[in-house]
Amino acid sequence: MRRQGAARLGERLRGLRRAPRGAWLLAGLAASLAGGLWVARAAQVSAELVRSDPEAIAQDAGLFEAGVARGRPVYLRRCASCHGAGGKGDRTLGAPDLTDRDWLYGHGRVSDIEKVIAHGIRAPDRRGWNLAVMPAYGQLVPSATERVPPLSPDEIAAVTDYLLVLEHRPADAAQAAAGARIYAGKGGCFDCHTPDAKGDPAIGAPNLTDRVWLYGDGGPTAIAYSITHGRQGLCPAWAGRLSPLRIREAALYVYALSHRAPRSKVR
Amino acid sequence: MTADPTISNIWDFSRVSVRRSLALMAAGAAVGLALAGYSLFTAQSTTTLFVPAEDVALVNQQPIARADYYAQLQASFRTDFAHTTPAQRRKVLEDMIREELFVQRGKELDVAAADPDVRSATVNAVEQMAAADAITAEPSDAKLRAYFHAHADKYEQEGVMTVRDMLFATAADGAAAARALRAGEPDAAVLARLRGRDSGKETGQDFYFAAKIHLGNELFDTAAALPSGGVSTPVPQADGVHVLHMLKNTAPQPIAFETARPQVLQDYRNERVRQATVQYQGFLRKRANLLVAKDLR
Numbered sequence: 001m002r003r004q005g006a007a008r009l010g011e012r013l014r015g016l017r018r019a020p021r022g023a024w025l026l027a028g029l030a031a032s033l034a035g036g037l038w039v040a041r042a043a044q045v046s047a048e049l050v051r052s053d054p055e056a057i058a059q060d061a062g063l064f065e066a067g068v069a070r071g072r073p074v075y076l077r078r079c080a081s082c083h084g085a086g087g088k089g090d091r092t093l094g095a096p097d098l099t100d101r102d103w104l105y106g107h108g109r110v111s112d113i114e115k116v117i118a119h120g121i122r123a124p125d126r127r128g129w130n131l132a133v134m135p136a137y138g139q140l141v142p143s144a145t146e147r148v149p150p151l152s153p154d155e156i157a158a159v160t161d162y163l164l165v166l167e168h169r170p171a172d173a174a175q176a177a178a179g180a181r182i183y184a185g186k187g188g189c190f191d192c193h194t195p196d197a198k199g200d201p202a203i204g205a206p207n208l209t210d211r212v213w214l215y216g217d218g219g220p221t222a223i224a225y226s227i228t229h230g231r232q233g234l235c236p237a238w239a240g241r242l243s244p245l246r247i248r249e250a251a252l253y254v255y256a257l258s259h260r261a262p263r264s265k266v267r
Numbered sequence: 268m269t270a271d272p273t274i275s276n277i278w279d280f281s282r283v284s285v286r287r288s289l290a291l292m293a294a295g296a297a298v299g300l301a302l303a304g305y306s307l308f309t310a311q312s313t314t315t316l317f318v319p320a321e322d323v324a325l326v327n328q329q330p331i332a333r334a335d336y337y338a339q340l341q342a343s344f345r346t347d348f349a350h351t352t353p354a355q356r357r358k359v360l361e362d363m364i365r366e367e368l369f370v371q372r373g374k375e376l377d378v379a380a381a382d383p384d385v386r387s388a389t390v391n392a393v394e395q396m397a398a399a400d401a402i403t404a405e406p407s408d409a410k411l412r413a414y415f416h417a418h419a420d421k422y423e424q425e426g427v428m429t430v431r432d433m434l435f436a437t438a439a440d441g442a443a444a445a446r447a448l449r450a451g452e453p454d455a456a457v458l459a460r461l462r463g464r465d466s467g468k469e470t471g472q473d474f475y476f477a478a479k480i481h482l483g484n485e486l487f488d489t490a491a492a493l494p495s496g497g498v499s500t501p502v503p504q505a506d507g508v509h510v511l512h513m514l515k516n517t518a519p520q521p522i523a524f525e526t527a528r529p530q531v532l533q534d535y536r537n538e539r540v541r542q543a544t545v546q547y548q549g550f551l552r553k554r555a556n557l558l559v560a561k562d563l564r
Binding site (some may be wrong): 183245 | 334392425427563
């Protein structure tokens with residue numbers, strides 16, 4: 001059986017050898033031409049991707065889809081270890097969910113995402129997002145940069161209750177009232193999270209009223225832990241390690257995790 | 268009229284043809300030259316006639332990145348590229364070119380040799396570059412756990428105490444107060460009967476570090492050793508005799524790895540950055556031609 005198969009293969013190969021040399025040459029030229037065209041097209045798409053205004057790409061179906069497809073392997077290699085293959089994040093690490101349109105830094109535009117990928121968050125890159133750190137109020141010196149006093153366990157519990165009340169969750173009303181005073185006064189929480197606790201995307205201070213939690217389950221224990229021990233998550237800066245094209249592609253992929261593809265080409 | 272047999276025969280692949288060989292060789296050489304020329308003029312780090320797609324300009328072959336240009340445009344006019352005017356775009360580009368020219372001139376003039384701000388910024392930037400590799404390397408779970416166990420003392424929940432510090436005039440009153448408190452007499456009654464007072468150093472729950480500041484080292488050490496409900500022996504000090512009644516004492520508790528994980532990751536990275544910076548400094552010293560004055564060797 002095997003011998004017959006080998007014989008048939010040999011016969012076919014001999015048949016191919018009998019084909020005129022011109023046919024081989026033409027086939028080779030056609031293959032080279034096709035390969036060249038493919039490379040040229042890929043280079044053209046690459047050039048368009050890096051040349052375009054990042055926000056404009058999000059309106060251009062063809063370019064957007066090409067960028068997203070190319071961005072997936074970049075994301076899986078560089079970002080998925082923290083944010084997960086599906087982009088759902090990891091609350092044990094404080095890696096945000098990238099699929100929910102809740103953006104800590106900036107407003108979720110392609111250019112905002114690109115900036116985070118290129119220059120990072122609290123990474124050693126002066127062009128990154130490095131403005132704020134959540135103080136550890138359960139330490140003698142809560143912050144190395146901000147002059148805020150430590151809070152007592154009772155005060156931390158009160159602020160925790162206040163944050164629960166902001167999300168309409170059950171909490172001790174009297175404690176929450178005391179927590180509100182600490183939030184707006186001694187603790188200085190309002191300075192980053194804003195007086196209405198809606199957060200500030202310019203410095204990555206989370207919205208404390210929306211039930212989206214970066215660390216833990218958002219329960220009283222996890223909230224008190226964050227206040228006591230502070231938080232300062234980090235996202236590496238990839239500028240210099242990834243080309244501008246790869247950074248743009250990864251940004252488009254991350255953008256696509258929470259946005260639908262545009263319907264038509266607008267340009 | 269008949270076709271030239273030499274020409275008609277060059278595409279007859281069943282025969283050897285010198286002309287065909289030459290023609291194919293010439294075509295191959297032309298393609299090779301074209302590719303080499305294209306690569307030469309578009310590759311980075313060579314003199315190029317074209318601005319690469321990812322840049323908006325080249326200043327003495329030094330690129331101005333398109334991403335930086337868009338970011339600068341957005342920062343300057345608070346709007347995205349599509350909503351800016353040609354004049355605004357030109358202005359930002361001119362500003363960036365000007366900056367690049369001055370930076371290049373600064374390098375030529377070796378500004379860093381004299382200007383302390385430039386020196387400081389340069390040192391900072393190079394340190395950051397050295398640290399960046401350590402930051403981007405993602406440690407495995409096993410490495411993090413090993414680091415956590417090696418530095419377990421760093422990952423403790425701070426102790427918390429609620430203690431009452433009572434002050435009496437004499438050692439005898441202090442001793443009587445301690446006995447009464449141990450017997451279960453209420454604090455207020457003991458204070459009233461023995462004419463003592465609350466020192467006011469402790470009010471409500473406190474972390475250990477705060478209690479230490481409030482009480483001072485001696486009283487804190489005494490307090491930290493007391494169990495919940497415990498009463499200290501009298502502690503004579505300059506202001507009187509102190510008796511501590513520990514209402515609740517929660518000693519420092521180790522934090523589970525899963526809870527401390529973000530902090531462990533951050534500490535691990537910081538340690539890697541520190542090591543990377545030291546190694547980088549060692550590398551620079553090793554390759555440097557360093558001469559130190561005799562009196563400072």
